[in-house]
Amino acid sequence: MTYEFLQQYWWFLVSLLGALLVFLLFVQGANSLVGSLGGDAEGRRVVINSTGRKWEFTFTTLVTFGGAFFASFPLFYSTSFGGAYWLWMIILFSFVLQAVSYEFQNKLGNLLGAKTFQTFLVLNGILGPLLLGGAVATFFEGSNFIVEKDNLTGMQPVISQWANASHGLDALLNPWVLVFGFAVFFLARILGTLYIINNVCDEDIRARARTRLLGSTIAFLILFVAYLVHLLLKDGYAYDPVTGIISIEPYKYLNNFLEMWYLLALLLIGVVLVLYGIIRQGLNVKCKMVNGIWFTGIGTVLTVLALLLCAGWNNTAYYPSTADLQSSLTIANSCSSEFTLTTMTYVSLLIPIVLAYIVVAWRKIDSKKLDKEEIKHDEAY
Amino acid sequence: MQNILLSIDAGMVDWSRAQFALTAIYHWLFVPLTLGLAVIMGIAETCYYRTKKPFWKDTAKFWQKLFGVNFAMGVATGIILEFEFGTNWSNYSWFVGDIFGAPLAVEGIVAFFMESTFVAVMFFGWKKVSAGFHLAATWLTGLGATISAWWILVANAWMQYPVGCEFNPDTMRNEMVSFAEVALSPFAIDKFCHTVISAWIIGAVFVAAVCCWYLLKGREQKLAVESLKIAGIVGLVASFGAALTGHQSAARVAEVQPMKLAAMEALYNGGTDQSLTGIALINPFEQPDYEQEAEAPMKIAVPYALSILATNDPHGYVAGINDILNGYTKPDGTVELPIDEKIARGKKAIEALAAYRQAKFASSDDGSIAAAHLKVLQENMPYFGYGYIRDKSEVVPFVPINFYAFRVMVGVGCLLILFFIVVLFFLYKKDITAAPKWLYWSAIVMMPLAYIASESGWLVAEFGRQPWTIQDMLPTWASVSNLQSSSVIVTFFIFLVLFTTMLAVEINILLKQIKKGPEL
Numbered sequence: 001m002t003y004e005f006l007q008q009y010w011w012f013l014v015s016l017l018g019a020l021l022v023f024l025l026f027v028q029g030a031n032s033l034v035g036s037l038g039g040d041a042e043g044r045r046v047v048i049n050s051t052g053r054k055w056e057f058t059f060t061t062l063v064t065f066g067g068a069f070f071a072s073f074p075l076f077y078s079t080s081f082g083g084a085y086w087l088w089m090i091i092l093f094s095f096v097l098q099a100v101s102y103e104f105q106n107k108l109g110n111l112l113g114a115k116t117f118q119t120f121l122v123l124n125g126i127l128g129p130l131l132l133g134g135a136v137a138t139f140f141e142g143s144n145f146i147v148e149k150d151n152l153t154g155m156q157p158v159i160s161q162w163a164n165a166s167h168g169l170d171a172l173l174n175p176w177v178l179v180f181g182f183a184v185f186f187l188a189r190i191l192g193t194l195y196i197i198n199n200v201c202d203e204d205i206r207a208r209a210r211t212r213l214l215g216s217t218i219a220f221l222i223l224f225v226a227y228l229v230h231l232l233l234k235d236g237y238a239y240d241p242v243t244g245i246i247s248i249e250p251y252k253y254l255n256n257f258l259e260m261w262y263l264l265a266l267l268l269i270g271v272v273l274v275l276y277g278i279i280r281q282g283l284n285v286k287c288k289m290v291n292g293i294w295f296t297g298i299g300t301v302l303t304v305l306a307l308l309l310c311a312g313w314n315n316t317a318y319y320p321s322t323a324d325l326q327s328s329l330t331i332a333n334s335c336s337s338e339f340t341l342t343t344m345t346y347v348s349l350l351i352p353i354v355l356a357y358i359v360v361a362w363r364k365i366d367s368k369k370l371d372k373e374e375i376k377h378d379e380a381y
Numbered sequence: 382m383q384n385i386l387l388s389i390d391a392g393m394v395d396w397s398r399a400q401f402a403l404t405a406i407y408h409w410l411f412v413p414l415t416l417g418l419a420v421i422m423g424i425a426e427t428c429y430y431r432t433k434k435p436f437w438k439d440t441a442k443f444w445q446k447l448f449g450v451n452f453a454m455g456v457a458t459g460i461i462l463e464f465e466f467g468t469n470w471s472n473y474s475w476f477v478g479d480i481f482g483a484p485l486a487v488e489g490i491v492a493f494f495m496e497s498t499f500v501a502v503m504f505f506g507w508k509k510v511s512a513g514f515h516l517a518a519t520w521l522t523g524l525g526a527t528i529s530a531w532w533i534l535v536a537n538a539w540m541q542y543p544v545g546c547e548f549n550p551d552t553m554r555n556e557m558v559s560f561a562e563v564a565l566s567p568f569a570i571d572k573f574c575h576t577v578i579s580a581w582i583i584g585a586v587f588v589a590a591v592c593c594w595y596l597l598k599g600r601e602q603k604l605a606v607e608s609l610k611i612a613g614i615v616g617l618v619a620s621f622g623a624a625l626t627g628h629q630s631a632a633r634v635a636e637v638q639p640m641k642l643a644a645m646e647a648l649y650n651g652g653t654d655q656s657l658t659g660i661a662l663i664n665p666f667e668q669p670d671y672e673q674e675a676e677a678p679m680k681i682a683v684p685y686a687l688s689i690l691a692t693n694d695p696h697g698y699v700a701g702i703n704d705i706l707n708g709y710t711k712p713d714g715t716v717e718l719p720i721d722e723k724i725a726r727g728k729k730a731i732e733a734l735a736a737y738r739q740a741k742f743a744s745s746d747d748g749s750i751a752a753a754h755l756k757v758l759q760e761n762m763p764y765f766g767y768g769y770i771r772d773k774s775e776v777v778p779f780v781p782i783n784f785y786a787f788r789v790m791v792g793v794g795c796l797l798i799l800f801f802i803v804v805l806f807f808l809y810k811k812d813i814t815a816a817p818k819w820l821y822w823s824a825i826v827m828m829p830l831a832y833i834a835s836e837s838g839w840l841v842a843e844f845g846r847q848p849w850t851i852q853d854m855l856p857t858w859a860s861v862s863n864l865q866s867s868s869v870i871v872t873f874f875i876f877l878v879l880f881t882t883m884l885a886v887e888i889n890i891l892l893k894q895i896k897k898g899p900e901l
């Protein structure tokens with residue numbers, strides 16, 4: 001395994017984790033719609049219990065995504081988290097609120113009342129996808145930071161710093177970041193409604209979910225197509241693999257898709273599957289078919305994977321700096337040492353085992369669809 | 382180099398430390414209970430699996446309910462801890478991320494997914510999976526939490542005793558050269574054993590307190606007695622285990638972090654035949670005048686005990702604070718340089734690094750100048766971190782907190798051994814349901830005490846390492862992110878309010894659940 005291969009491999013793994021995370025945001029998507037999907041208090045409880053059996057997967061994937069990024073691209077971890085402080089902190093706050101809300105909401109003595117905890121879930125359902133989407137958009141739009149490794153020997157030993165005082169909130173002033181953030185938000189809602197249709201055995205809730213599916217799909221398509229066109233037409237950040245010098249390249253991302261045709265194929269297959277799942281589900285109102293989530297879910301993973309690989313492969317700076325071009329992060333200048341990447345590659349061989357037991361446990365838990373009776377008589381939040 | 386670090390906001394460093402400490406302290410309120418209860422509920426469910434008696438199922442479910450309430454808070458505070466390495470300690474994340482990131486990633490892949498997958502089966506799978514599968518899920522949830530503890534303690538141990546790495550001047554960071562040395566560091570093994578075993582004590586004390594409350598109220602007697610049997614045995618074995626592993630840990634600290642041991646003992650001037658201080662009068666709010674005082678005032682000590690603790694030899698040599706500051710010779714003949722000399726060498730290393738980088742990128746150098754600077758850097762590299770130290774007094778941790786926290790930990794630990802012996806005595810030689818009320822009350826009182834002891838252990842571990850983020854390699858003020866202190870102050874208070882509110886909620890829910898009792 002060459003060092004270059006390891007860098008590409010780890011960018012692939014991190015991208016895959018990111019793509020799986022976006023799919024798993026169905027938990028947030030459904031929670032953001034809990035009021036309208038549930039209808040009444042009993043219905044809301046069913047929806048929350050449905051996502052409540054899966055929220056740990058989303059949460060764990062987010063944590064592992066962070067850990068994998070730290071291990072494989074520590075300069076990103078250092079620069080982005082330490083620089084875009086407020087953006088990441090708001091994301092973390094919202095996930096902290098989510099983590100306790102499931103368990104606490106209907107417990108006797110929860111002090112704040114069930115509604116407060118349900119509001120926390122809705123808050124996380126909105127902020128989580130929106131801000132995580134916004135953070136991903138900065139991979140293409142750039143961020144305002146400077147990296148200077150020689151600082152270690154100077155007056156100010158911190159090597160990376162944000163070039164303005166907003167510490168990440170400035171990203172939200174970029175309309176394209178917001179467009180992508182909202183696209184992810186509506187995608188999460190699509191996934192959320194499809195998941196609820198699949199997981200909950202209640203025709204009223206399913207009917208409401210189908211209605212919400214349409215609205216979210218329209219909003220998502222407008223935003224996603226707009227961003228995709230913008231991305232394909234925009235300048236990108238390229239680096240010379242020999243000198244490491246970073247430069248602006250017109251139509252960089254379009255060129256990436258043309259030069260890496262397999263990513264273009266992945267993107268197209270992903271988009272088609274996303275749409276197929278939605279249409280299949282949306283058109284089959286009276287049909288018992290409820291597996292749209294799997295088509296759209298797999299499509300989401302493929303689409304996001306293609307986008308993230310396009311951001312980092314083919315000599316592209318995946319975390320561009322708008323303050324200092326040469327500070328931009330590439331998979332070559334921000335990665336761990338060859339030894340660490342090799343070691344972690346052996347660890348990554350465990351991932352199929354992890355996926356296998358997740359599938360087994362998931363199937364066992366979902367062997368019977370969730371309904372109001374189960375909430376009343378079995379273990380439930 | 383005289384003005385190094387002038388542009389770092391000292392307040393921001395302190396607030397970043399405070400925020401990390403706050404998160405870690407809160408996190409450690411929930412994690413030991415998760416680890417400890419996992420063992421007890423696992424044993425209870427195993428009893429159910431073997432006997433098929435509904436009583437054991439109800440017992441297991443009861444403890445699992447309490448586990449679930451606590452588990453959520455552990456998860457919530459845990460995510461913050463992981464990301465704070467990046468948000469508040471970004472320079473650290475780069476300087477040693479090549480080594481430190483790996484255990485965190487392995488933790489995520491191997492442990493977190495195991496925990497999160499099987500905890501859902503444990504809570505919601507009673508009617509959906511077989512009894513055997515459910516039992517496996519329960520134990521795998523606990524195993525996942527324990528494996529998670531292993532990897533995060535590997536990471537922490539590496540900060541106390543950095544091994545398996547070397548500095549790369551071209552990338553300006555430390556890089557891993559041996560994963561085995563990092564993952565199987567003796568410091569990590571000691572730390573893991575001591576920490577996880579102490580967590581089992583927390584679980585056992587918690588169960589004992591709940592059971593004794595039931596006995597005090599004269600209700601749920603069967604559940605209380607049977608659970609107490611499990612808790613009593615787990616607690617006693619774990620208490621002896623904690624004492625044993627604690628001794629191992631202290632010996633390891635003496636070897637690789639002598640300043641921490643000197644601060645724990647308020648040992649100003651060391652030597653051979655050192656006695657272990659039982660108690661002494663040290664102002665808890667002020668650093669003692671260790672340079673002028675021969676020893677801590679009003680000291681009551683056990684002869685030779687410190688030498689035995691640190692070296693397994695009653696005549697063993699233990700270095701004091703002044704010995705370390707002024708330099709000393711170890712029994713094996715190794716010379717430890719005075720701190721002033723280490724600082725000078727550290728500055729030399731940093732200057733050599735700067736010169737090396739300059740020469741390397743200069744077109745006029747044929748490589749010989751860079752090579753010369755590199756040689757100087759390598760000669761002085763073991764002292765690199767000292768180059769960021771301004772005065773030798775900065776390498777002395779705050780003595781009072783180490784001194785008192787260590788005594789609280791050890792004192793309560795001894796009390797816990799006695800407590801579990803008494804509980805088991807009443808369980809097996811007397812009738813625990815008719816035990817005097819003071820026994821029940823003592824169980825209830827022991828619970829907060831055990832938590833205080835457990836947190837005290839971490840205070841010793843972390844305050845004793847100060848000023849280093851990574852022992853001898855990087856001080857806190859060179860590890861931080863470049864933020865305004867106002868930002869960190871705001872997030873500190875948000876966390877304080879958030880965690881405190883959630884803790885209050887959790888405690889209230891737990892109390893209500895306990896009051897309600899098992900659903901039979």
